[in-house]
Amino acid sequence: MTKGKLIGVGTGPGDPELVTRKAWAAVAAAKVIAYPAPDSGISFSRSIVADAITEGGVEIPMIVPMRIGRAPAQAIYDEGAKQIKDKLDEGFDVVVLCEGDPLFFGSFMYILARLRDDYDVEIIPGITAMTACASAIHHPLVAREDMMSIMPATMSDEGLRQAISSAQGVAIMKVGRHISRLRTLLDDMGLLDEAYYISHASLPHQNACKLTDAPEDAPYFSMVLLYKGNDEWL
Amino acid sequence: MTKGKLIGVGTGPGDPELVTRKAWAAVAAAKVIAYPAPDSGISFSRSIVADAITEGGVEIPMIVPMRIGRAPAQAIYDEGAKQIKDKLDEGFDVVVLCEGDPLFFGSFMYILARLRDDYDVEIIPGITAMTACASAIHHPLVAREDMMSIMPATMSDEGLRQAISSAQGVAIMKVGRHISRLRTLLDDMGLLDEAYYISHASLPHQNACKLTDAPEDAPYFSMVLLYKGNDEWL
Known part of the structure; x- marks a missing residue:
């Protein structure tokens, strides 16, 4: 058979x-x-x-x-x-x-x-949460000759800092209880105002906002997106 | 109106x-x-x-x-x-x-x-070429607490080397005329045998193979994928 x-x-x-x-x-x-x-x-x-x-x-x-x-x-x-x-x-x-x-x-x-x-x-293949999150905030993940880094929020501050520094497009997954630490880190790097927070992308209870406005009790499957690329074309 | x-x-x-x-x-x-x-x-x-x-x-x-x-x-x-x-x-x-x-x-x-x-x-949102390419080779892009780096083949050798080293999942886009250079670089890093080449993902003329078997005249929109993560769970 x-x-x-x-x-x-x-x-x-x-x-x-x-x-x-x-x-x-x-x-x-x-x-x-x-x-x-x-x-x-x-x-x-x-x-x-x-x-x-x-x-x-x-x-x-x-x-x-x-x-x-x-x-x-x-x-x-x-x-x-x-x-x-x-x-x-x-x-x-x-x-x-x-x-x-x-x-x-x-x-x-x-x-x-x-x-x-x-x-x-x-x-x-399926639509990733990452692209659905970008669609929710109407903001590019990466363009042209950009580099993109995707990392879990569980990484150390030093690891996150290095990964964020090296790329134009940044996605930080599994935010959950790391949200305060991420806010502090991005603020310290001068990037907080450009960061977005998204949870439940594409669902009726989707939450997409600036990271500064995100809830303290972020769910495990939430994401932070950041675009640091050259946006003179925007 | x-x-x-x-x-x-x-x-x-x-x-x-x-x-x-x-x-x-x-x-x-x-x-x-x-x-x-x-x-x-x-x-x-x-x-x-x-x-x-x-x-x-x-x-x-x-x-x-x-x-x-x-x-x-x-x-x-x-x-x-x-x-x-x-x-x-x-x-x-x-x-x-x-x-x-x-x-x-x-x-x-x-x-x-x-x-x-x-x-x-x-x-x-749409299915990305990247996830379609991974589907073609039946190999994970990233898992668990991995980090992923996505970069254009136009980057310098030094830039590529650093980006590849820092992540478990690696996607190199727009391979085209850079294919020989990528092969040499990955060989030098001891990673050539683990690298895959994909063009025209999901189309009838899709080509998905080991990078060592890829054609010299790779089209501009072709990709190299590499998974360096811990695969003891595989």
């Missing part, structure tokens, strides 16, 4: 309209879908494409507790990959949903790593 | 199926569309969404010669913005097409900069 194909599908930042036509069609055609889900509440990636999902298909939720260390997460993906593998071996294509893009900080990588040597793989 | 809205639409990397549902609907509803076009041949961004375009609408091509310096390009966008402005003042929404994402090295920025102070703006 022919084995099924592993299909990684980027569902984009949250608005179901920001799913690509190809991803939507892949979900609509799927007899088996897998997705990460929290231990309480619904799966975000599944909720984005809920209207495309056909009733009566097999669903493989991979329950990832909200606060989790590295080893248990690996065990969860081991188990998820095993269930997906069973379906692939039965000849079913399996669509694995992933918020944003599957290969840009995406959870799909863990499944890909476990199965890519043994199965055909197709990956359908 | 109510002025029209300026709508920047990312058409993605080339495959019409990689256009978002929102972008497709915006093009289908548009009575006026504008797009950059070469002085010979067809507009790439228009070709991607050609099947969505309604007949009988107004089209505003902005003819950008293939090899052009900065000043004439500015004059072309001045003229394009003027034609778009006329339609907005007549009350029409104007969809401006842009390959990839409008704000990630996107040509839409030039129109945005000229009109955003006077009109309502909406921006619909």
Whole structure:
């Protein structure tokens, strides 16, 4: 029997309209879908494409507790990959949903790593939170011959300072509890007034504002964007 | 009379199926569309969404010669913005097409900069060539707490070396005639075997291979991707 194909599908930042036509069609055609889900509440990636999902298909939720260390997460993906593998071996294509893009900080990588040597793989890219955030503030990420640096807010002050200094376009991900520290750092670098804060990009409760106006209790998945490039063309 | 809205639409990397549902609907509803076009041949961004375009609408091509310096390009966008402005003042929404994402090295920025102070703006993000290239090679761009650097191949060897060293995920854009220099540099850094080359991502003539196997005559819009992060989780 022919084995099924592993299909990684980027569902984009949250608005179901920001799913690509190809991803939507892949979900609509799927007899088996897998997705990460929290231990309480619904799966975000599944909720984005809920209207495309056909009733009566097999669903493989991979329950990832909200606060989790590295080893248990690996065990969860081991188990998820095993269930997906069973379906692939039965000849079913399996669509694995992933918020944003599957290969840009995406959870799909863990499944890909476990199965890519043994199965055909197709990956359908998704709109990243980063570009959705730029769209929300109507401001360029990078232009022309610019360099761009993307970094997690968890980096040390010194690491952040160096990464921010070296690029024209700057995206700082996973802001969360680091927001005060980022404000202080950017103020010290003379860049605070040019920095934007965005959370829940493309969703009804999107918040996009100057970093100076951002809330103290920023969610984990929020972002700071900064453009330091030559904007004489603006 | 109510002025029209300026709508920047990312058409993605080339495959019409990689256009978002929102972008497709915006093009289908548009009575006026504008797009950059070469002085010979067809507009790439228009070709991607050609099947969505309604007949009988107004089209505003902005003819950008293939090899052009900065000043004439500015004059072309001045003229394009003027034609778009006329339609907005007549009350029409104007969809401006842009390959990839409008704000990630996107040509839409030039129109945005000229009109955003006077009109309502909406921006619909697009799939970037970068994520489409990663999808083509089935390899992560960045994961977890990685840092990513995106740079043009036009940078000096020293600049490239520093930017590549500082990040786990590396994307080098606009490879073109710099391909031999990049190969030499990456070989010297001990990274050549891990580097991938991609051109025409998502199109029928897509080329995705190890950089060591890439053609000498790489097109201008080709890319080198490299992942140097901790891949023990792979």
